[in-house]
Amino acid sequence: MQFWVNQAFNGISYAALLFLLGGGLTLIFGVMKIVNIAHGSFYLLGGYVGVAVFTRTGSFYLALGAAAVTVALVGMLIERVFLRVVEGDDLRQMLLTMGIALFVQDLCLLVWGGDPFNLRGPAYFERSVRLGAFSFPILRLFMIGAAAVFFVVLWWFQERTRSGAMVRAAVDNPEMTEALGINVPVLRMAVFGLGAFLAGVGGVVGSAFMGIYPGLDFEILPYAFVVVVVGGMGSLGGALLAAIVLGLADNFGKALFPEISYFTLFGSMGVVLALRPSGLFGRA
Amino acid sequence: MRPRLSAVLAVAVGLALLAVLPPMLPAYVVILLTEGMIAAIAAGSLDLLIGYAGLASLGHAAFFAVGAYATGILATRHAASFGTTLVVSVLLAAAVSAVVALLALRASGLYFMMITLSVSMCAWGLAYRWVSLTGGDTGIVGIARPKLGLPTLARGGLDFYYTVLAFFVVCLLLLLLLVWSPFGKTLVGIRDSESRMRVLGFNVWLHKHLALTIAGAFAGLAGCLYAYYNGHVGPDAVDLGHAMLFVLMVILGGPGTLVGPLLGAFIITFLEKMVSVFTDRWVMILAAAYVVTALWAPRGLLGLVGVVRR
Numbered sequence: 001m002q003f004w005v006n007q008a009f010n011g012i013s014y015a016a017l018l019f020l021l022g023g024g025l026t027l028i029f030g031v032m033k034i035v036n037i038a039h040g041s042f043y044l045l046g047g048y049v050g051v052a053v054f055t056r057t058g059s060f061y062l063a064l065g066a067a068a069v070t071v072a073l074v075g076m077l078i079e080r081v082f083l084r085v086v087e088g089d090d091l092r093q094m095l096l097t098m099g100i101a102l103f104v105q106d107l108c109l110l111v112w113g114g115d116p117f118n119l120r121g122p123a124y125f126e127r128s129v130r131l132g133a134f135s136f137p138i139l140r141l142f143m144i145g146a147a148a149v150f151f152v153v154l155w156w157f158q159e160r161t162r163s164g165a166m167v168r169a170a171v172d173n174p175e176m177t178e179a180l181g182i183n184v185p186v187l188r189m190a191v192f193g194l195g196a197f198l199a200g201v202g203g204v205v206g207s208a209f210m211g212i213y214p215g216l217d218f219e220i221l222p223y224a225f226v227v228v229v230v231g232g233m234g235s236l237g238g239a240l241l242a243a244i245v246l247g248l249a250d251n252f253g254k255a256l257f258p259e260i261s262y263f264t265l266f267g268s269m270g271v272v273l274a275l276r277p278s279g280l281f282g283r284a
Numbered sequence: 285m286r287p288r289l290s291a292v293l294a295v296a297v298g299l300a301l302l303a304v305l306p307p308m309l310p311a312y313v314v315i316l317l318t319e320g321m322i323a324a325i326a327a328g329s330l331d332l333l334i335g336y337a338g339l340a341s342l343g344h345a346a347f348f349a350v351g352a353y354a355t356g357i358l359a360t361r362h363a364a365s366f367g368t369t370l371v372v373s374v375l376l377a378a379a380v381s382a383v384v385a386l387l388a389l390r391a392s393g394l395y396f397m398m399i400t401l402s403v404s405m406c407a408w409g410l411a412y413r414w415v416s417l418t419g420g421d422t423g424i425v426g427i428a429r430p431k432l433g434l435p436t437l438a439r440g441g442l443d444f445y446y447t448v449l450a451f452f453v454v455c456l457l458l459l460l461l462l463v464w465s466p467f468g469k470t471l472v473g474i475r476d477s478e479s480r481m482r483v484l485g486f487n488v489w490l491h492k493h494l495a496l497t498i499a500g501a502f503a504g505l506a507g508c509l510y511a512y513y514n515g516h517v518g519p520d521a522v523d524l525g526h527a528m529l530f531v532l533m534v535i536l537g538g539p540g541t542l543v544g545p546l547l548g549a550f551i552i553t554f555l556e557k558m559v560s561v562f563t564d565r566w567v568m569i570l571a572a573a574y575v576v577t578a579l580w581a582p583r584g585l586l587g588l589v590g591v592v593r594r
Contacts, residue, residue, distance in 0.1 A: 033394060035401070037524070085579055090394050091340045092578045095535060098528045099574025106567040218524050222405050229398060262409020270402040273395055274387040 005134055007251055013140035015247025016147035017206050021220060022227025023154065023239045024198030030171040030234020031191040034083070034090070037097040040221035041104035042196045046071045046203025047212035048108050051117045060121045060208075068200035075196025079189045101217065109214050116213035125208065143205055150198065151240055158236060167191060171234045223250075226269045295543055299453060306445055316557055317550075318445050321452040322509045324549035327533040328459050328542055329502030334531070335540030336468060337495045338475030343384060343400035344530045346407035347377040347500040349522035351507025353411065356424035356517040366430035370508050377504020378497050385496035389489060404527040411519040423518030427511050448509055455502060456546070462498070463542055471495055472540075528574075536577045538584025547585065 025039045050067035054060060078100060086092040120126075125139040158164040169177040170187050178184045206212070206220075226246055231238030246265075253264065302321075306314050326348055333339040351373035358364035358372060388399045411418045418424070429444050462468050470491050473481045482488050511517050520526065533552050538544025552573070559566045581588055 035394065035397060037528075082575070082579065086582075089582065090397060091334070091531070091535070092582055094342075094397065095528070095532060095574050096578035098532075099571045099578065102525075102567050102571035102574065106565060106571065109567075110565075221524070225398070225401070225405075229402075262413050263406050266402045266405040266409055270387060270399050270406065273399045273402065274390040 002133065007255070008248065009134075009136060009140065011248035011251035012244060013143045013209075013247075014251060015244040016143040017202055017209060018223055018227050018247055019147045019240050019243035020150065020198050020202035020205065021224045022231065022243055023150065023236060024195035024202070025224045026228045026231060026234055026236065026239045027154075027167075027191055027198075028195035029228055031167060032083075032188055034093045034097070035225075036195075037094060037221065038078070038101040038104065039195070039199055039224055040217035040219075041101045042071050042075060042199035043203040043206065043220055044108055044212065044217040045074065045104055046200030047119075047207035047216075048112050048117070048203075049200070050204030051119050051207055051212065052112075054119055054121075060119075060125075063119070064201065064204045067204045068197050071200030071203070072193045072197035076189050076193035079192040083192070084185065084188075105214065105217055114214055116211045117207060118211045119204065119207040121208045139208060143209060146201070146205060147240075147243075150201070151236065154236055222266065226265055229269045230272050291543065295456075299456075302449055302452075306442060314442065314445050316554055318448050318513055320550040320553040321448050322506050322513055323530075323533065323553050324546040325452060325455045325509070326503050326506035326530055327537070327545040327549040328455065329499040329506075330530050331534045331537075331539060331542055331545040332459060332462065332468075332471070332495055332499050332502075334534050335538075335542070335545070336463060336475065337471040337492060339492060339495065340397050340531075341388075341400045341496070341499070342397055342527050342531065343388070343403035343407075344499070344503050345522045345527035346384075346404045347381050347503035348507040348510070348526075348530075349407050349411060349517075350377045350380050351504030352511040352517045352521050353418055353424065353507075354504075355508040355511035356427050357417070359427050359511070360424055366512075369511075370505070373504045373508035374501050375504075377507065378501035381500020381503075382493070382497040384500075385493045388496070389492055401527070404522060404524070407522045408519055408524070411522050418519075421519065423516060423521075424511075425516050427515050427517070429512050429515070444512070448513070451505065451509060455505065456542075459502070459542055467491070467494070532574055532577060534584075536573065536581070536584055538586030541584070541586050544584045544586040551585075 021039070021043055024042075025036060028034065028036050028039070046067045049070050050063040053066045054063035057063065082096055082100070083093060086096055121139065125142065126137075128135040128137045129141065130136075156164075158167060166177065166182050166187055169180075169182065170184050170191075174184055203212070223246065227239050227242045230246070231240070231242030250265070257264075302317065306317065309317075326344060330341065330344045333341045333344075354373045354376050355369040358369045364372075384400075384403050388396055388403070391399055411423075412420060414420075430447075470481065470486055473484075473486070474488050474491055478488055507521075510521070529552065533548035534545040535548070536544075536551065537546065537548025555569065555573070556566060559569050563569075577584075
């Protein structure tokens with residue numbers, strides 16, 4: 001019992017991190033239809049900026065905000081300056097985001113070196129809440145809470161606000177949306193910034209959870225892809241569900257059959273893509 | 285598209301130089317040329333997909349790795365001969381490619397790219413985690429180069445160099461034959477207008493499937509040679525960076541030209557080793573190569589100098 005509850009709780013807190021990462025990517029994918037290889041780099045950059053701000057100010061929430069805003073601005077700049085030039089050409093977009101990912105990777109290595117960092121966060125992150133026989137670390141509860149808050153806010157934004165309706169329209173039919181007088185290029189830039197923002201939040205939370213080090217960007221990127229693909233590209237609810245399934249599967253899978261855990265992960269992604277390209281919960 | 289006389293001459297001169305120069309070159313350059321030719325076989329066959337068939341496959345590194353790992357495992361654990369590893373690598377890579385194609389060809393465009401990307405990630409996951417077969421992070425070490433008994437060429441790895449050169453020339457000729465054949469023309473037709481080719485009565489799916497299988501076989505061959513060249517096969521042969529590197533070689537050289545991607549392969553291979561001598565920032569240079577290629581050279585270097593018009 002203790003084992004199952006602990007593993008499930010760990011899985012769900014990991015799922016929270018995956019949602020922050022994949023949720024941003026799914027928004028970007030939905031509106032822009034690009035495979036953003038630089039998304040893991042946004043996570044990495046967010047983590048490093050978060051650590052830098054935290055060591056100087058000592059405030060976790062300031063670090064969180066500063067990192068997320070920085071990464072969002074970087075993302076919007078990249079969209080405006082680079083991605084817009086190659087709009088509509090899948091392969092060129094992919095090469096471009098690959099180049100940006102490598103650039104960010106090497107830049108981070110240059111600035112912060114090769115040693116791993118751990119963001120310790122406020123002191124209460126290290127305490128636990130006890131509930132009967134079980135104990136739940138506050139850091140993990142915070143991660144789950146952050147993901148829940150972002151999910152609710154994003155869902156409300158997408159389903160209940162005028163801007164959200166514009167985003168949904170741009171996902172379904174960009175030409176028609178533009179013809180209705182909505183500025184789709186600005187919308188794309190904003191959504192790319194929002195996706196990067198979420199990745200930045202994920203990076204700070206993640207660096208408190210499991211540290212940050214060179215190479216983490218390409219290590220975490222496949223997970224984000226799986227969340228997006230299985231959940232349905234552009235679907236927030238799908239991303240949440242996929243993140244939970246993936247978080248649990250990853251936690252139990254690595255313990256139960258380590259040799260083929262990655263294969264089953266990416267294999268299932270390939271099969272979902274082939275059989276139901278819009279994802280399990282995506283709109284066709 | 286008919287090949288221009290100047291292009292044919294350039295290729296002929298290039299091949300002649302590759303055959304004549306090495307005994308006079310420093311050993312280091314010969315090693316680089318060997319690596320360049322192996323990468324060129326992979327990049328050239330990928331061009332069959334990207335440039336001719338319009339199939340933007342990101343899974344080429346996976347088939348390359350199938351060949352490399354098959355060779356590494358057979359050569360080190362079962363003392364297999366060069367001939368055996370070669371045949372097994374090519375056939376196995378082609379078979380895996382054919383199975384993957386069944387899945388990947390259900391989609392097109394962006395989704396095709398995503399499926400082939402997931403294939404590369406699967407291959408990486410297996411290479412990294414299936415420790416009992418692949419050796420995990422360490423990979424497979426100590427793959428000895430085949431003894432082919434060319435005594436006069438024994439100096440500085442020239443023996444192996446000329447073996448690779450022979451394969452390179454044969455592959456180039458085979459790829460050129462494929463591209464000029466009715467099969468190649470049909471692929472170009474499918475790239476430009478799939479619906480038109482279907483209406484004309486061509487079996488579009490079968491042509492694409494064959495193209496993927498054939499390209500997979502070439503990638504397997506390149507992987508086999510790479511295993512002997514490198515003496516070591518690890519998960520880095522199939523990671524995201526390597527999967528994208530083949531695509532960069534194709535686009536950088538000029539997709540749909542066959543010669544361009546070969547050139548791209550040599551450029552990237554040489555650039556990496558040359559830049560690494562002067563600076564630690566090779567990744568930065570590579571990043572710039574990606575960005576510049578994507579932004580300003582979608583038709584590649586050959587497109588820039590206007591050797592080929594599309």
